[in-house]
Amino acid sequence: MAEEQQEQQERRKIGEGPGRLLVSLYGLFTVAAGSRSLYQLIAQFHKAPLAYILSAVAAVVYAFILVTLVRGSESARRLALVCCGAELAGVLVVGTLTVVVRSAFPDQTVWSYYGMGYLFLPLILPVTGMLWLRKRSCG
Amino acid sequence: MIGALTVSVSVAALLLAVWCGYATARDQSTKDWHFLGMAVVSVLALAQLVVGIVELAQGRKPVGGTALFLAYLVGALLAVPAAGFMSLLEHTRWGSAIVTAGGLILAVLEVRLFDIWGGGHG
Numbered sequence: 584m585a586e587e588q589q590e591q592q593e594r595r596k597i598g599e600g601p602g603r604l605l606v607s608l609y610g611l612f613t614v615a616a617g618s619r620s621l622y623q624l625i626a627q628f629h630k631a632p633l634a635y636i637l638s639a640v641a642a643v644v645y646a647f648i649l650v651t652l653v654r655g656s657e658s659a660r661r662l663a664l665v666c667c668g669a670e671l672a673g674v675l676v677v678g679t680l681t682v683v684v685r686s687a688f689p690d691q692t693v694w695s696y697y698g699m700g701y702l703f704l705p706l707i708l709p710v711t712g713m714l715w716l717r718k719r720s721c722g
Numbered sequence: 723m724i725g726a727l728t729v730s731v732s733v734a735a736l737l738l739a740v741w742c743g744y745a746t747a748r749d750q751s752t753k754d755w756h757f758l759g760m761a762v763v764s765v766l767a768l769a770q771l772v773v774g775i776v777e778l779a780q781g782r783k784p785v786g787g788t789a790l791f792l793a794y795l796v797g798a799l800l801a802v803p804a805a806g807f808m809s810l811l812e813h814t815r816w817g818s819a820i821v822t823a824g825g826l827i828l829a830v831l832e833v834r835l836f837d838i839w840g841g842g843h844g
Contacts, residue, residue: 599812600812600814600816601816601819603808603811603812603816603817603820604816604819604820604823606808607804607805607808607820607823607824608823610804611804611827614797615797618793622789622790622793626789702830
């Protein structure tokens with residue numbers, strides 16, 4: 584019984600404290616990347632399909648992490664960890680590609696130049712996210 | 723007009739960020755005074771939205787496109803209230819940290835808004 588209560592408390596905590604700041608920022612990025620990709624996919628798809636599809640993928644990943652952070656169960660926490668890893672990989676791959684093969688990206692995405700246009704938050708968020716989620720699992 | 727408002731909103735947003743950052747550093751949650759500050763910033767952002775719409779109605783065209791301009795105006799209006807709402811749920815220093823982030827993000831939005839409008843033409 585006590586164990587169950589403890590577990591419930593842990594469960595609540597993923598989205599609280601510093602976690603609430605993460606939830607807010609992931610919420611922001613879900614809206615930012617989502618509206619950006621929607622606008623671009625509708626209005627200027629022909630210009631840079633690859634970049635815009637990537638923006639949409641980024642938006643989906645952000646939305647997914649947001650949901651898992653809010654739900655906060657143990658399985659959600661594991662899923663969030665995997666997604667943060669995928670997000671970090673996405674930022675690193677797209678960031679590197681935009682530096683090395685500039686011609687492949689005629690227009691910007693949230694992950695271009697490692698998220699420079701977004702204060703490098705796309706690079707910082709998954710790292711802090713993973714650190715936070717790992718810390719939660721031990722505590 | 724938009725230019726002056728953009729500067730006012732940016733300065734107010736940065737002041738709010740510093741104020742709440744100070745609260746974060748002192749391990750304090752957001753208090754009534756902070757929410758008053760958020761209200762002031764939000765009213766400025768609302769004024770900006772209204773003036774922006776009036777300028778568009780008068781036929782001015784933002785360099786970066788009307789849709790983008792409107793989206794940023796709405797985003798700028800929502801940034802601080804959304805942060806305030808999240809800080810209501812979080813009665814710790816992290817509630818203040820959220821508002822600090824909201825203020826910084828609004829300042830960045832204002833810089834982008836200024837570019838989308840077309841710099842110093844108004």
